[in-house]
Structures are given as structure tokens and as C-alpha cells.
Amino acid sequence: MARALPGDDLVRAPTFNATRAITVGAPPERIWPWLVQVGVRRAGWYSYDLLDNLGHPSARRIRPEWQDLEPGDVLAMSPDGKHGINVYSLDYPRSMVWGTPGDTTWVWQLDPQPDGTTRLLTRIRARIRWSPTSIAFSALLEVADFWMIRKMLAGLRERAEQNVTSGEWQDTWQPANASS
Known part of the structure; x- marks a missing residue:
């Protein structure tokens, strides 16, 4: 937890x-596409769909049409797709940073392990400006974060590991902006 990301x-x-962190029985390249396609009206958040994906089930497969993600894009968190979190940076297949500098960041770090697994870390950092509304938001964030992120990490692990064991993955897949 003290490590810089x-x-x-x-x-x-x-x-x-x-x-938060979890070990996934797959290499980073097989987890990355699941992260790239998250968002409302996309793959969902692999968490509690009733709460975070408007009741629609989160995706159970990689969708090519949701694989193009660039810095400056918005990962939708609202039904109209206009509100969400900005993609700040991408370093395929090692890290993604979402957020607004000075206010909030949501980082994903994929660390390959010698045994072929990946340690998947996520960190949310926010600077809450105190007001009566922000106190309620902060309390909700504290409570919801643990359960929602825990479920999302487990959902990512389940999908990436199922993908590996089912043989559905195409080893040649790479995002268009990946360097060789």
C-alpha cells in the first residue's frame, strides 16, 4: 500500500x-482488454450491475468495438454517457490512470509474476473539498468503495481466468496504440 503507483x-x-489488489491467474495482456472496455453502456464494471450498470449484465466476453481507448476519452458513469472519469494515461499492458489531476485518480497497475499470474492493483485517490454534500458523498465513498471494488476485482479475475482456461483468447490481440 505504501508503494508509489x-x-x-x-x-x-x-x-x-x-x-486494493488481487492475484489473477492470467498475464497482464489477458486482463488489459477487460479493463479497457469498462463503463456504463459498454462492458459495465463487473461489479453489482444493478447499482453500477443500470441493471444490465456486465460483459462476459471481449468486445472489439470497445477496445479503442485513448487519453482524453471519458469512461461513462452516467446513463447519458456524458458524465464519467477521464482517461489520463495508458501504458499497455502495465498501467492505466483515470481521473482529473488535483481532484481524483483511479489507477490500475498490472504486475506480471514469475509464475505467469498477475498482481492486479487498483488505487483511488481523491481530494474531497468539505461541504455538507461532500461529507455525505465521502461517507458513501468509504462504504461503497470496499464492496464495489472488491466485487469488480473478483469479476475481472473470473473473466480473465475463464478466458485463459477456455482457450477463447487470441494471443495476437493488441490495442492499436500499443508499441511493439
């Missing part, structure tokens, strides 16, 4: 700082 410097002195 990409994007940590974008939110100084956060009032909310949560790091």
Missing part, C-alpha cells in the same frame, strides 16, 4: 486513498 503525484494530500 503511476498517477499518485496527480492528487497531492488526498482525503481518500484506497489501494
Whole structure:
């Protein structure tokens, strides 16, 4: 938890700082496409779909039409697709940073392990400006973060591991902006 991750410097002195991790029985290249396609009206968030995907089931397969993600894109978190979190940076297949510098970052770090697994870390850092509304939001964030992120990590693991064991993965897949 004390380890520095990409994007940590974008939110100084956060009032909310949560790091979660899980080991996934797949290499980073097989987890990455699941992360790239998240969002409302896309693959969902692999969590509690009733709460975070408008009741629609999260995707159970990689969708090519959702694989193009670039810095500056918005990962939708609202039904109209206009509100969400900005993609700040992508380093295929190692890290993604989403957020708004100075306010919030959501980082994904994929660390390959010697045994072929991946340690998948996520960190949310936020600088909450205190007001009566923000106190309620902060309390909700504290409670919801643990359960929602835990479920999302488990959903990512399930999908990536199922994908590996079923042999459905195409080893030649790479995002268009990946360097060789």
C-alpha cells in the first residue's frame, strides 16, 4: 500500500486513498482488454450491475468495438454517457490512470509474476473539498468503495481466468496504440 503507483503525484494530500489488489491467474495482456472496455453502456464494471450498470449484465466476453481507448476519452458513469472519469494515461499492458489531476485518480497497475499470474492493483485517490454534500458523498465513498471494488476485482479475475482456461483468447490481440 505504501508503494508509489503511476498517477499518485496527480492528487497531492488526498482525503481518500484506497489501494486494493488481487492475484489473477492470467498475464497482464489477458486482463488489459477487460479493463479497457469498462463503463456504463459498454462492458459495465463487473461489479453489482444493478447499482453500477443500470441493471444490465456486465460483459462476459471481449468486445472489439470497445477496445479503442485513448487519453482524453471519458469512461461513462452516467446513463447519458456524458458524465464519467477521464482517461489520463495508458501504458499497455502495465498501467492505466483515470481521473482529473488535483481532484481524483483511479489507477490500475498490472504486475506480471514469475509464475505467469498477475498482481492486479487498483488505487483511488481523491481530494474531497468539505461541504455538507461532500461529507455525505465521502461517507458513501468509504462504504461503497470496499464492496464495489472488491466485487469488480473478483469479476475481472473470473473473466480473465475463464478466458485463459477456455482457450477463447487470441494471443495476437493488441490495442492499436500499443508499441511493439
